[in-house]
Amino acid sequence: MEKPAYHHGNLKQVLLEEALKFIETDGIKALSLRKVAKQAGVSPGAPYHHFKNKDELIAGLAVRSLEKLDATSEAAAQGQISPQEKLKAVGKAYILYAVENPEQFRLVFSSEQSGSFLSQPPNEAPLFRVLYKVIEELEAIGLVSNVQVAAITAWGLVHGVATLLIDGPLQPMSTDLEQVNALVEEVTSGLIYVQAAPKR
Amino acid sequence: MEKPAYHHGNLKQVLLEEALKFIETDGIKALSLRKVAKQAGVSPGAPYHHFKNKDELIAGLAVRSLEKLDATSEAAAQGQISPQEKLKAVGKAYILYAVENPEQFRLVFSSEQSGSFLSQPPNEAPLFRVLYKVIEELEAIGLVSNVQVAAITAWGLVHGVATLLIDGPLQPMSTDLEQVNALVEEVTSGLIYVQAAPKR
DNA sequence: TGATAAACTGAACAGTGTCAAGATTAGCTT
DNA sequence: AAGCTAATCTTGACACTGTTCAGTTTATCA
Numbered sequence: 456m457e458k459p460a461y462h463h464g465n466l467k468q469v470l471l472e473e474a475l476k477f478i479e480t481d482g483i484k485a486l487s488l489r490k491v492a493k494q495a496g497v498s499p500g501a502p503y504h505h506f507k508n509k510d511e512l513i514a515g516l517a518v519r520s521l522e523k524l525d526a527t528s529e530a531a532a533q534g535q536i537s538p539q540e541k542l543k544a545v546g547k548a549y550i551l552y553a554v555e556n557p558e559q560f561r562l563v564f565s566s567e568q569s570g571s572f573l574s575q576p577p578n579e580a581p582l583f584r585v586l587y588k589v590i591e592e593l594e595a596i597g598l599v600s601n602v603q604v605a606a607i608t609a610w611g612l613v614h615g616v617a618t619l620l621i622d623g624p625l626q627p628m629s630t631d632l633e634q635v636n637a638l639v640e641e642v643t644s645g646l647i648y649v650q651a652a653p654k655r
Numbered sequence: 656m657e658k659p660a661y662h663h664g665n666l667k668q669v670l671l672e673e674a675l676k677f678i679e680t681d682g683i684k685a686l687s688l689r690k691v692a693k694q695a696g697v698s699p700g701a702p703y704h705h706f707k708n709k710d711e712l713i714a715g716l717a718v719r720s721l722e723k724l725d726a727t728s729e730a731a732a733q734g735q736i737s738p739q740e741k742l743k744a745v746g747k748a749y750i751l752y753a754v755e756n757p758e759q760f761r762l763v764f765s766s767e768q769s770g771s772f773l774s775q776p777p778n779e780a781p782l783f784r785v786l787y788k789v790i791e792e793l794e795a796i797g798l799v800s801n802v803q804v805a806a807i808t809a810w811g812l813v814h815g816v817a818t819l820l821i822d823g824p825l826q827p828m829s830t831d832l833e834q835v836n837a838l839v840e841e842v843t844s845g846l847i848y849v850q851a852a853p854k855r
Numbered sequence: 856t857g858a859t860a861a862a863c864t865g866a867a868c869a870g871t872g873t874c875a876a877g878a879t880t881a882g883c884t885t
Numbered sequence: 886a887a888g889c890t891a892a893t894c895t896t897g898a899c900a901c902t903g904t905t906c907a908g909t910t911t912a913t914c915a
Binding site for chain 1: 870871872873874875880
């Protein structure tokens with residue numbers, strides 16, 4: 456009969472899902488807790504039994520997005536054998552995730568909940584962990600001298616191109632997936648040479 | 656006597672300034688048009704005679720910030736002679752502007768008003784113009800083959816490191832200006848090698 | 856001087872996040 | 886199985902938000 460019970464059952468998950476739907480269709484600025492509650496068939500006060508406030512709901516989505524980005528990056532790396540190709544694959548996966556899921560990608564770096572990164576030790580933090588492993592492999596072959604700098608440079612390049620594509624001057628290009636692919640191909644090729652830069 | 660006149664005189668400018676103050680102290684999320692109006696000694700409806708809505712006020716600040724970033728980048732380039740040093744100087748100026756004025760930097764790329772970039776032809780657009788000139792100089796010496804790709808790569812790297820510093824995992828480092836300088840020095844050194852990458 | 860337009864006020868509206876008091880029910884304990 | 890406790894949800898309220906609109910004030914210029 457499915458008559459809605461007083462106790463929803465798994466409201467928390469439903470709230471997260473409905474909130475994400477709103478974000479993806481109307482953007483994060485149009486997100487309203489009340490609308491989310493109504494969509495979930497629940498009163499405006501109900502969400503506060505599962506989230507401290509609106510920001511915490513959003514933070515929950517950010518963590519989910521971070522995990523997805525981390526997972527696809529890792530999968531991309533494992534699909535290759537040489538460390539050069541791994542690095543390239545990670546970069547491509549990262550940028551494509553941003554272009555295909557701009558709202559979710561923005562969530563991860565939305566400046567309010569940057570605590571997602573700080574909470575864990577750097578070597579175990581999501582994203583960093585994937586990158587670190589690959590760069591260490593490059594170091595082992597002598598293609599990288601300073602792992603720390605190389606990781607930041609690689610991440611910086613890839614992250615920068617991603618955000619220029621979704622929020623910057625490259626935005627008009629971001630709808631044409633073929634063009635994006637070509638660009639990403641060229642840019643990530645440069646990645647390897649960045650790492651191979653001589654010491655002085 | 657300075658008794659506040661009914662016609663404020665230069666309300667538009669004052670609104671922009673007060674809004675910026677709020678943003679810099681409490682962050683953009685806490686910005687309220689009503690508070691800005693009150694701070695300017697004016698009623699809640701007054702701003703609407705100068706801006707279509709709140710977003711347009713913010714867009715005004717974004718344009719100002721873009722101009723500042725453009726100006727300091729250009730100045731940095733002109734302080735150097737060799738194109739390699741110019742590129743490096745632009746990168747440093749860009750990242751330092753972001754670290755020293757994070758709120759204003761974010762404004763420029765805040766996804767709502769990305770139209771600032773699209774409105775002008777790419778070669779005359781702010782920021783791009785500066786970068787383009789330098790990269791063309793590098794091309795003239797044979798250090799760059801594809802100007803387009805080189806520009807995007809350079810901008811991407813610098814922009815990525817900047818946002819990783821203010822909104823990403825490098826945030827804890829961003830308060831220590833000395834550490835930031837060291838990092839920027841190393842990363843921008845890599846810039847030149849990125850451009851010097853062989854064609855295939 | 857007088858008319859037109861610009862600038863500003865004050866009140867109102869719908870919508871927001873958030874909280875407290877009370878109703879409802881799930882789940883454990885005896 | 887009964888009853889108690891804690892979790893969950895509702896209802897109603899509060900302060901605040903962006904925005905609009907009718908009316909008031911003043912600058913500007915013919």
